[in-house]
Amino acid sequence: MSPWRLRLLIAALLTVAILGALDHTIVSTSLATVAGELGALAQMGWVVVGYTLASTVLLPVIGKLGDAAGPRGVFLVSLVLFLVASLACGFAHDMPQLIVARVVQGMSSAGLHLMSQTIVARVTTPRERPRYLAIIGAAFPVAILIGPVLGGLITDYWGWPWVFWINIPFGVAALLLALVAVPRLAGFGRQRFDVAGAVTFAVAMVALVLAVTWVGDSARAVAAVVAFAVAAIAFAAFLLVELRAPEPLVPLRLFANRTIATGTALSAIIGVGLFSITAYLPTYFQMAYRTSATVSGLVPIATVFGMLVSNLATGWLVSRTGHYRVYCIVGTSLGAAGLFVMALLPVGLPLWVPMVVMAGVGIGTGAFMSLVIAVVQSAAPRRDTGSMTATVNLVRQVGSTVATAIIGGVIGFGVAGLLSDALDAAALTPRFVHDASVAVQVEVAGIYSAVFAPVFAALAVAYAAGIVAALLLPAGRLSDEYEHAAAARPEPLTA
16 A cells, blocks of 8 residues: 555544544443433443443454455444444433444444454554554553543533434544545455354353353342353353364464464453453542542553553554564563552552552553554464454453453452441442541551452463463564465564
């Protein structure tokens, strides 16, 4: 591609990536208002769960479709569906209509995110890829930083439907850019689709998400156990189907390649080790450090900002030199060290101390967040680019979902088990603690510190496993030549 058209393409993909990422974070602030006006507070969680579930289930399917039919068509159809679903969300008159529209949004968002990465892989050299994937990957931390604030402002001044309708003008502009900039990339014309793999994976993910949703509800404890059992059986069936399928959704044969296996493991570490804990950090600092809700948000902001800066810097450096292994080793080491320090930090320190530590964890994670996608893409055959890109994203998302549920259960049961009889776990809110006596505040701070310390330590162990994976990653340099062959080299290296 000519330089100007490549810049136009990246601008279109970045716009779409920001829309997709914001759509997940911007809605969180408006959920209470939406549920109140539609009169369905009990169904509020499904606005988020439906979106996440749909996007996760469709990842391997969309990856395979992109390989078969070409990423351009899948990307454009996903963008049009996303705009139609955004319009429908704003016009929803009740919660079921909104949930259905959000499911369609989640499906189309998966296509936008995945095909953006696949298109970049098809039009750039392995050496160029990390820089452009880092630019597109920056949409996620940017959305975390500005999404909740933007959603609150739109809800307060324009009304909640505009949380969804704001996508329309930017999406139309991105669509016009994409029609011009996205090249026609031929697919590989597979004739057989892995229907059994798609069905077993969908059943497994639906059961897993239901189990994660119900696990903290004592009234649904039995249902959660059954859902976990169904998920385990369905995942086992999915693996058996994929091993036998002639055209599997997830090409398991490629995991014999050490670069693909270790790169996928590193992607899972990000979901398990950092994405899972971020949502609980404000609660920890409100209770253990006795900060306000606003101040408690400074620590995750520092974490995400470190991730953003490191992600962009690493992409630029790898594209200049071609060397990538060192950033994975340093990044996982920083993450492990930072989380280990968090496990040892005594409560009562100035807030800037954990901010600096978690910013270091964010810097370490950003060092390989987008990089591992580029490395795995470069090691995979061209005909499986979409499928392997989907797999790398999938393990990160599933790891985050499962780890988030486990951490939530540990915190809930741990705090309830350590509280004295004089305190009720159900009434233990930050406001109650801040208004309580000094003795109660000290007790609660000690309890939260005792519960979170092993959580941070366990996540540090996860990053330590990432160090091992990074050390096993083959050393070398990403190639600066375009890949015209139908199959890529076994490893993304040049002599």
